Amino acid sequence: PIDTYTQDDVTQLARVFTGLVPAISDVTNPEYHKLPMVMNNTFHEAGPSKVLGVMIAGSDGMTGIKIALDTIFAHPNVPPFIGCQLIQRLVTSNPSPAYVGRVAAVFADNGAGVRGDMKAVIRAILLDAEARSEDALASPGAGKLREPVMRLTAWARLCNVTSPSNAWAIGDTSNPSTRLGQGMGRSPTVFNFFRPGYSPAGTPIAAAGLVAPEFQITNEQSVIAYVNFMYTLVANGIGDTKADYTALQSLAGDSAVLVTELNLVLAAGQLTAATQTAIRDAVDSIPATATNAAVNRVGIALMLTLASPEFMVVK
Numbered sequence: 001p002i003d004t005y006t007q008d009d010v011t012q013l014a015r016v017f018t019g020l021v022p023a024i025s026d027v028t029n030p031e032y033h034k035l036p037m038v039m040n041n042t043f044h045e046a047g048p049s050k051v052l053g054v055m056i057a058g059s060d061g062m063t064g065i066k067i068a069l070d071t072i073f074a075h076p077n078v079p080p081f082i083g084c085q086l087i088q089r090l091v092t093s094n095p096s097p098a099y100v101g102r103v104a105a106v107f108a109d110n111g112a113g114v115r116g117d118m119k120a121v122i123r124a125i126l127l128d129a130e131a132r133s134e135d136a137l138a139s140p141g142a143g144k145l146r147e148p149v150m151r152l153t154a155w156a157r158l159c160n161v162t163s164p165s166n167a168w169a170i171g172d173t174s175n176p177s178t179r180l181g182q183g184m185g186r187s188p189t190v191f192n193f194f195r196p197g198y199s200p201a202g203t204p205i206a207a208a209g210l211v212a213p214e215f216q217i218t219n220e221q222s223v224i225a226y227v228n229f230m231y232t233l234v235a236n237g238i239g240d241t242k243a244d245y246t247a248l249q250s251l252a253g254d255s256a257v258l259v260t261e262l263n264l265v266l267a268a269g270q271l272t273a274a275t276q277t278a279i280r281d282a283v284d285s286i287p288a289t290a291t292n293a294a295v296n297r298v299g300i301a302l303m304l305t306l307a308s309p310e311f312m313v314v315k
Contacts, residue, residue, distance in 0.1 A: 004077055005052060012049040016068045019044030019061045034186050038066075073116060079104035086121065088196055091131045091314075092095060094141035094210050099130040143315035145214035147193070148180035148226055149173070155234065155306060158265050160244035169239030179229045181222035193217050227307050234302055245298050252294040255283040255301070262305045270310040279304045 021043070023035035039061035046058045054071045056064045072078065083103035087095040106124040110117035130136045137143075146154070152173070155161070163169070174183035187193045194216035199206040205215070237243060251258040259279050263271040271279075282304055283297045290296070300307055 004075070009051055013051050014066060015045040015047070015049045015058070016051065016056055020065075030168065041284070070124045079107035082123070083107055083125075085196060087125055088144065088213060090122070090125055091128075091144070093144045093214075094144055095211050096130060099128055102128060137315055140208060143313050145212060145218065146312050146314050147214045147221070148182040148217070149184055151226065151232070151306060151312065152180060152230070154266055154311075155230065155302070156243070159245060159248070159302075161237075161241060161243045162198070163239070163241045165240050167239060167241075167242050170233070171238070173229070175225070176219070176222040177216070177225055180226055181217050227303075230305055230306055231304045234306070235299060245295070248298045251296040252283075252297040253288045255280040255297070258283065258297065258301050259305075262301055266305050267308065267311045268313055270309060270313075271305070272310060275308050275310055279308075 019040050019042070020037040021040045023038050024032055026032060035176060044058070044061040044064075048058050049056045049064070049068075051068050052071050054067065056067045058064060059193050080100055084095060084100045087099060087103060095183065103121060103124050106117075107121050108115055112118035114120075125131065152170075172183045172186060173180040174186050177180070182193055194213040195213050196213050198213045198216040199211045200215045205212050232238075234243070248258065248261070251261055259271075259276050262279075264270055265274060279301055284302050286293055286296050286300065288297070
């Protein structure tokens with residue numbers, strides 16, 4: 001990468017963003033972290049700023065922010081940067097330069113002269129041959145590690161998790177010893193939880209010249225904590241945050257049907273035959289006629305799928 005900005009650009013841009021404050025002051029209100037920040041011009045730097053060669057008057061905070069964002073948005077480095085980042089989050093940690101180039105071209109122009117059409121960009125990412133072809137899947141660099149929060153989200157979406165009070169008492173999941181090692185909205189820096197170019201040292205990944213960003217927050221401790229935390233969450237929920245297993249329990253009598261469904265909806269059909277057999281054997285260790293059989297058989301199948309390498313690595 002070649003820097004096309006200076007430290008002075010960073011400093012000047014920071015001045016533009018002064019004065020932004022939370023929309024509400026009640027930190028216990030779930031909306032505190034959801035609502036867009038608002039401008040308090042009392043705390044805004046009133047002097048002019050110069051960002052990437054564009055002069056921005058400092059009199060009105062939100063006007064200055066719009067000019068700054070429009071200036072960045074128009075920069076030629078944005079399409080490949082955003083394209084690569086989105087590919088890494090959605091498809092693979094190691095996209096080819098050609099893949100990034102194709103997505104960047106769509107970001108720059110959706111075919112109708114529109115820049116930054118995210119529907120078109122995401123469509124280009126997900127429908128690209130490098131995302132869908134068998135040859136691409138067979139590549140050693142294919143896929144990505146599913147970050148912890150996305151593992152939890154996959155379970156929550158599948159099982160229709162709800163919180164009638166809207167409290168969503170799952171809380172901070174940042175602790176790597178007892179929870180996920182990643183908390184929603186709680187990245188330690190503005191640069192996210194992990195670097196896009198991170199490669200775990202001393203591994204075959206690094207030896208092959210590949211990157212694996214999500215491994216920066218993954219270690220033996222965090223993997224064990226994830227399984228333990230999800231076991232509690234799957235079994236009991238937290239507060240009034242509960243899952244609905246009705247649909248899965250209707251399949252619990254037949255381990256093959258149950259595991260096939262979980263393979264499809266959680267692991268995108270990636271569970272190997274050996275993994276499916278292991279999960280089925282564990283499910284069948286509980287007789288279908290036993291007390292609470294449906295609950296326990298679904299719980300075992302869910303947990304073993306959520307802990308499987310094929311679920312954790314998205315391809």
